[in-house]
Amino acid sequence: MKANQILRSITPVLSPLFAISSALLVGAGLIALAGVNPIAAYSVLFREALANYYGFGTTLTKTAPLLLTSLGVFVALKAGQFNIGGEGQIYMGGLGSVLVGLYVHGLPALIHVPLALLSGFLFGAIWGLIPGYLKAIRGINEVITTLLLNYIALNLINYLVSNPLIEPGAPSPYSPTIATSAQLPIILPQTQTHAGILIGFAATIVLWIVFQRLPLGYQIEAVGQNPIAARYAGISVERTIMLVMATAGGLAGLAGAGEVTGLKYRLFDQFSPGYGFDAIAIAFLSRGNLVGVVMTSLFFGALRSGANVMQRSAGVPVTVVYAIQGLAVLFIAIGLALEKRFAIRQSSVITSG
Amino acid sequence: MSDSAAFLSDYLAASLRLSVPLAFAALGGLFSERSGVLNIGLEGMLLTGAFVSAATVFYTGSVWVAILAALIVGGLVGLLHAYLCVTLRVDQLVSGLAINLSAAGLTAFLSRLVFNSKTSQPLQGLDAIAIPGLSQIPIVGSLFFNQDPLVYLLLLLVPLITYLLFKTSLGLTLRAVGEYPRAAETAGVSVLFVRYLSVMLSGCLASLGGAYLVLVHVKFFMEDISAGKGFIALAALIFGRWHPISTVLACVLFGATEALQLRIQAFGLNIPYQFLVMLPYVIALFALIGLAGKSTPPAALGIPYVKESLDD
Numbered sequence: 065m066k067a068n069q070i071l072r073s074i075t076p077v078l079s080p081l082f083a084i085s086s087a088l089l090v091g092a093g094l095i096a097l098a099g100v101n102p103i104a105a106y107s108v109l110f111r112e113a114l115a116n117y118y119g120f121g122t123t124l125t126k127t128a129p130l131l132l133t134s135l136g137v138f139v140a141l142k143a144g145q146f147n148i149g150g151e152g153q154i155y156m157g158g159l160g161s162v163l164v165g166l167y168v169h170g171l172p173a174l175i176h177v178p179l180a181l182l183s184g185f186l187f188g189a190i191w192g193l194i195p196g197y198l199k200a201i202r203g204i205n206e207v208i209t210t211l212l213l214n215y216i217a218l219n220l221i222n223y224l225v226s227n228p229l230i231e232p233g234a235p236s237p238y239s240p241t242i243a244t245s246a247q248l249p250i251i252l253p254q255t256q257t258h259a260g261i262l263i264g265f266a267a268t269i270v271l272w273i274v275f276q277r278l279p280l281g282y283q284i285e286a287v288g289q290n291p292i293a294a295r296y297a298g299i300s301v302e303r304t305i306m307l308v309m310a311t312a313g314g315l316a317g318l319a320g321a322g323e324v325t326g327l328k329y330r331l332f333d334q335f336s337p338g339y340g341f342d343a344i345a346i347a348f349l350s351r352g353n354l355v356g357v358v359m360t361s362l363f364f365g366a367l368r369s370g371a372n373v374m375q376r377s378a379g380v381p382v383t384v385v386y387a388i389q390g391l392a393v394l395f396i397a398i399g400l401a402l403e404k405r406f407a408i409r410q411s412s413v414i415t416s417g
Numbered sequence: 418m419s420d421s422a423a424f425l426s427d428y429l430a431a432s433l434r435l436s437v438p439l440a441f442a443a444l445g446g447l448f449s450e451r452s453g454v455l456n457i458g459l460e461g462m463l464l465t466g467a468f469v470s471a472a473t474v475f476y477t478g479s480v481w482v483a484i485l486a487a488l489i490v491g492g493l494v495g496l497l498h499a500y501l502c503v504t505l506r507v508d509q510l511v512s513g514l515a516i517n518l519s520a521a522g523l524t525a526f527l528s529r530l531v532f533n534s535k536t537s538q539p540l541q542g543l544d545a546i547a548i549p550g551l552s553q554i555p556i557v558g559s560l561f562f563n564q565d566p567l568v569y570l571l572l573l574l575v576p577l578i579t580y581l582l583f584k585t586s587l588g589l590t591l592r593a594v595g596e597y598p599r600a601a602e603t604a605g606v607s608v609l610f611v612r613y614l615s616v617m618l619s620g621c622l623a624s625l626g627g628a629y630l631v632l633v634h635v636k637f638f639m640e641d642i643s644a645g646k647g648f649i650a651l652a653a654l655i656f657g658r659w660h661p662i663s664t665v666l667a668c669v670l671f672g673a674t675e676a677l678q679l680r681i682q683a684f685g686l687n688i689p690y691q692f693l694v695m696l697p698y699v700i701a702l703f704a705l706i707g708l709a710g711k712s713t714p715p716a717a718l719g720i721p722y723v724k725e726s727l728d729d
Contacts, residue, residue: 094523098530146510204705207457207510208655211648212705215698223691345518348511383525383640390518397515401505 079399080349080356084363087392094387095380105378109370119369121255125327127365128260129154129319129336133343134350134357135267136192136315141347142275143308144288149195149210150316151340152217153188157317158324159221160187162229162331165242165324176245181263181321188317189310191217196309200302206309214340222333229331239331248326258326260319264361267315272354284308316340337368338386345393351400364389422555428680429560433568434634436672438463440571440665441626442650443657444578445619447664449495450654451582452615453595453717454502457513458494459623460647461520466491466624468524471540471631471638472531480543484567484628491624492617494520499616503609506721517647525640532638543567543632567629571665578661591615595715598722608722623647645698652701656708659715667704671697 092102112119133150140147147153161184168179195209226237248258275281286294287304295301323335342364350356371385442459449456466487473483494516501512543565551562561572582588593601594611602608626646631638649671657664678693 094526146514148514198706202706205655208648208651208705209702211645212652212698212702215645216695216702219691219695219698223689226691227689341518341521344514348514381526381529383522383529385522387519387522387526390515390520390522393511394515394519397501397507397511398505401501401507405505 076351076353076356079396079403080351080360082399083349083392083395086395087388090391091384091388094384098380098384100378100380105374105380108378109374110366111370112373113366113370117252118255119373121252121257123362123366123369124252124257124261125255125365126368127361128258128264128322128326129339130342130346130364130368131261131264131358131361132267132319132322133316133339134346134361135264135271136312136319137343137347138350138352138354138357139271139284139315140192140308140312142281142288142352143284143304144291145196145199145305145308145312146207147192147195147210147309147312147316148207148344149192149213149313149340150319150343151336151338152210152214153191153313153316154320154323154336154340155217155221156191156313157184157188157320158331158335159224159320160184160317161246161321161324162239162242165246165329166229166240168246169243171245173245173247176243177248177325180242180246180325181318184317184321184324185314186317188320189314191317192313193306193310196306196313199309200305218334221331225331225333231330237333241329242325246325247329248322250326256327258322260322260326263318263322265358267318268354268358275354316343342368342389345389348393349396351396424680426555426560428676431676431679432669432673433560433564434672435675436665436669437568437571438626438630438634438646439650439653439668439671440575441629442623442647443653443664443668444574444661445622445624445626446651446654447578447619447659447661448591448615448622449498449619450718451595451659451715452591452612453598453715453720453722454499454612454616454619455509455513455719456498456616456619457510457651458498458516458520458647459513459619459650460643460645461513461517462491462494462620462623463627463630463647463650464517464520464524464641464643465494466627467631467642468528468627468638469624470628472527474540474632475531478541480541480632483632484543484625487624487628488621491620491622491627493620494624495617495620496613498620499613502616502721503612506723509719509721521641528638528640539636540631540638542636565633567625567633570625575661575665582661592715595717598717602722602724608724612722623650626650649697649701652705655714656701656704658708658713671701674700 095102095105113123114120133154137147137150161180164180164183168176191213195206195213198204198209199206225239229239231238231240248260251257251259283299284304286297286299287301291301319339324331328335346357346360346364349360367385367388371382374380375382442463446456446459469490470483470487473486474480498512498516501507502509545563545565548562590601590606591611594606594608598608627643630642653667653671654664656667674697678696681688681693
């Protein structure tokens with residue numbers, strides 16, 4: 065009985081661990097295929113990403129947008145909505161913050177920075193609300209609309225930084241630098257680690273409170289688990305869906321705003337290397353658990369941080385990391401399905417025995 | 418006169434070229450979704466087909482082996498999707514997403530290994546075969562009768578699939594499985610078998626779309642070459658209401674929009690090219706919005722089938 069309880073308390077972690085280690089194992093095979101010793105490559109990667117001050121700084125820098133965007137996917141998923149539009153929402157958030165950073169002057173940093181972030185949040189939220197509205201009111205599948213909106217946002221940003229927002233005389237499309245008063249502070253001296261990671265942690269805590277302590281969290285989960293029953297319980301399914309999609313977009317928008325105000329200080333064409341897609345993987349791997357979202361974001365951040373050094377010193381293409389991330393999602397899907405089967409068999413053994 | 422005729426035939430040819438990968442993928446999606454299995458993984462399957470055919474032609478130099486390889490690997494990816502969705506009953510969206518993410522990562526990594534720095538070197542492509550006589554007809558001739566075998570295959574597939582789906586008992590079985598699997602099972606049909614077969618076929622067709630992209634259209638491989646074509650194919654499928662002919666027509670509409678984008682620039686019209694690149698996605702989005710509520714998917718789409726067992 066006791067052993068059973070222990071088993072039940074550790075199973076939520078088992079599947080993600082199984083998924084990540086299987087993915088790393090296949091990744092090792094790929095690295096070997098590239099003619100490099102996998103152990104050597106991985107040790108370079110993780111030593112750089114976790115045990116080196118600058119490398120760890122980079123890990124945190126890369127974790128910030130991953131965490132915020134995956135929190136967005138997480139919230140939407142809680143209400144049963146698949147937000148695949150994180151990438152586009154990041155770009156819109158970047159746009160929102162750069163507008164405030166460029167065109168609002170004479171504010172103290174204490175007001176200017178939050179205003180830029182808020183604007184990023186709002187731009188992202190609008191980009192998330194569009195598919196939320198289409199899903200809730202018009203019944204259009206959010207997966208396809210969020211995907212299509214990604215391409216629209218990317219091209220919109222590309223146009224803006226190539227034309228109206230371009231820095232005069234810039235060799236490639238990017239905007240002028242934002243006002244110093246709109247820049248997020250660096251929190252680890254001599255690294256690029258900006259306060260974005262703290263915003264990510266703060267957002268995690270807010271969501272934890274919402275889902276653990278507030279009726280709103282219960283309402284969101286009710287819609288996700290059984291929208292028909294939720295409707296009978298007097299919950300507006302439509303409003304909940306629009307709310308979570310706007311929040312999801314807003315959090316991704318914050319991620320983009322963090323990149324602009326904390327890291328680049330400008331709006332670049334293609335400034336996100338696919339954080340929006342990584343976030344989907346992170347949210348699935350964390351199986352509805354906020355601590356899991358933070359840990360997996362850190363893990364993905366470390367992979368991205370260490371991969372560059374691995375490419376330079378061991379000659380393994382960075383793209384191996386994308387393969388590992390994609391495979392981790394594949395394995396978690398398999399792991400969860402097997403786990404469900406195991407649970408059913410267990411319960412039938414108990415009831416019949 | 419001859420200038421505008423040349424322009425028109427050039428534009429139509431480009432529209433067709435851009436529609437073909439979409440059409441293969443959308444027809445693939447049609448099989449899967451008609452049998453009741455959502456296939457968001459079309460994008461990954463198309464990308465896989467593009468990579469496999471590029472790598473095979475790079476190593477063997479044979480276009481036909483490349484097409485065969487794309488068919489086989491596409492079928493295997495379909496098998497994986499079927500195993501996850503039908504046997505393990507994983508959420509079908511999650512399974513499709515997992516396939517897309519894995520395909521994107523794996524092809525990006527493997528393409529670095531295979532092509533090394535030789536990505537710019539054009540691959541051997543599939544040649545056009547002119548059909549004697551017919552190919553001499555102005556405009557239409559070069560458009561439909563001076564094409565490569567994959568286009569001919571597509572032109573054959575559309576009526577064939579339409580016939581198969583609506584006029585044969587095989588098609589009736591497929592549709593029954595997607596609409597009312599319980600009844601189909603009662604009538605002695607193996608829902609499991611039909612879904613496996615349909616999803617594998619879906620993988621083959623989407624992969625063929627990728628092969629066309631690489632072997633006929635661009636003749637090289639690069640990361641993320643599919644660029645959302647699988648998702649546009651899905652939009653076309655919804656827009657075409659899961660009917661082969663209207664789905665392929667929707668693909669042609671999206672392809673023609675993309676072709677327009679390349680030509681408007683040549684006209685020197687003052688439209689920023691980014692808006693033109695955006696156009697197919699915007700049209701797809703508005704197509705979905707315009708059709709909301711009017712396009713009904715197969716009734717059992719997305720719902721895993723659990724066989725009723727006697728001891729329940």
